[in-house]
Amino acid sequence: MLDIKRIRENKEEVQAGLDKRGQYDLSVVTALDEKRRETLGQVEEMKSRQNVVSKQIPVLKKENKDCTEIFAEMKELSNTIKDLDAEVKKIDDEIKIQLLNFPNIPNPQVKVGKDDTDNLEIRKWGEPRKFDFEIKAHWDIGVDLDILDFERAVKITGARFSMFKGEGARLQRALINFMLYTHCEEHHYTEISPPFMVNRESMTGTGQLPKFEDDAFHLPSKDFFLVPTAEVPVTNIYRDEILGEEELPKYFTAYTPCFRQEAGSAGRDTRGLIRNHQFDKVEMVKFVHPDRSYEELESLTNNAEDILQLLGIPYRVVELCTGDLGFSSAKTYDIEVWMPSYNRYVEISSCSNFEDYQARRANIRFRDGKTKKTRFLHTLNGSGLAVGRTFAAILENYQQADGSVIVPEKLVHYMWGKTVIGM
C-alpha cells in the first residue's frame, strides 16, 4: 500500500512512478483525502465541544441545575456528529479501496519497459548441455519411467493436476528436503511449516487481494483461501506487530504446496509440470531494516541460485523491467532455468524487495532504537525454488539416451542412495 501522506506531499513523484507501470490516476484519491481532512476537522471540533459540555453536566446536576436546554442542544450536536462520522468513514473506505488498488512504486534504478521482452539479463551460470541423442520433454521422460502420471491425476481431480509416483514422489520430497536443508543449515533461515489456508486479511496484507481474487482458490464456507505461495502465511506471521530493531533481520523458509487458478493462462504450458493448479514450492521470506533491504535482495537471490548451482543446472538471472514487475514489488530478479525441451530459459524463482509496501498493508513495524519511534520494516521473498519446475529441469537436463535420468550428486543422499532413476 502506498502512503497517503507521500501521495499528498509528493504527488508528481508518485504519479511518475505509477506511470512506469501502467494507467493509474491519483487525482481521485487526492480529492478524497482533501475532503476527508476538511470533514474530519469539522467533526473533531464538534466532538471537542461535546466533550467539554459532557464534563460540565455532572457538575450542573450536582448543583441541581436544569439541563433540559443543554440536552436538547447536545442531542442535535450528537446527530450532526453521527452524520459527519458516517461521512468520514465512507470517505476512509473509499480511500482504502483506492490505495489497495495501486501497485508499488518501482525502485528508481529499475529499467522502464513494457513487458518481459524489455527485461535485463544480469548474469548466466553454467552451459546448456549438448545432447547427442533425440531429447524428450520431462512429461514424456516421467511417464515413460512411470514416475509421473498425468492421466490419473486428471481422473482424480481434473486438468492441470499431476501425480508423482514411486521414485518420482521420492525425488519430489528429496528436492524439498535438500532445499530446506540448504537454506536452514547453509543460509541460516528458520524453517516454518505454516497453515495451508489463510484468511482474507492475510491475502490482503501481502497484496493478493482485493485485485487478484480470481487467481486464488477460495473456500466459501469459512472465507479462507488456499495459499498461492508460502509468502502469504509467512509474511503475515508479524502482521499487526511491532518488532524490536535488534530482532532484525529475520529469515524464514517454508515448504508449502501452492494453489493457483492460473486464470487467463488457458492454452499455455498445458503439458507437464510447468503450470499446474497445485505445485510444491520452498519459499524464503525476510523481514529487514529499511536501510538494508537492497543488500538483502542480493543475498536472497544468491541463496536461490545456490540451489541450482549445487544441482548443476544452468540458469540465468534476469532483472524485471517496470512493466513486468509484480504488483507489490519494487524490484525483482527472476531466476530462469535452462529447459532443453523448450530450448530456452524458464522461470523457476522470483526474488523481490517489496520495501514497505507489504509492511504497510499488513501493518508490520519495528521500533527504531534511536528515535524510539515505530517504522514500517521492509519485506522480501523469493522462491527457493519452485519444486515442480526443478523436478522438470532435472529430468530434462540429466536425461540419458536410454531414457533413464541421473540423480544430481547432492540429491543422492536424499534419494536413499539412488544414483539413476530408471535403472
Added chain:
RNA sequence: GGAGAGAUGUCUGAGUGGUCGAAGGAGCACGCCUGGAAAGCGUGUGUACGUGUAAGCGUACCGAGGGUUCAAAUCCCUCUCUCUCCGCCA
C-alpha cells in the same frame, strides 16, 4: 457440534453510565542515593489520525462492528477469537 467463562495499555490487573486514556503492581528509561551494584526514592513511559516551523493542541482507540443515551470500557445486539467441560475425530 452442545454448555459455560472470558477478551482492558509492554505484561499483570482494577474499573457496571459522567472531569477514565483509563487505579495499583511489574517491566522499561532517566535522575537521586552508592566505592560499585542491588534495594530504596523521584520522574517519565501506548498507538493512530488531524493541526502546527516547533513546543504543543485536538480527536479516536478498553477484541471487531452496530445500537441505546446529553454522555458508553461500563447497558443492548451481532460477529470473531481464547479458555474449561461434553460430543465427534486423524
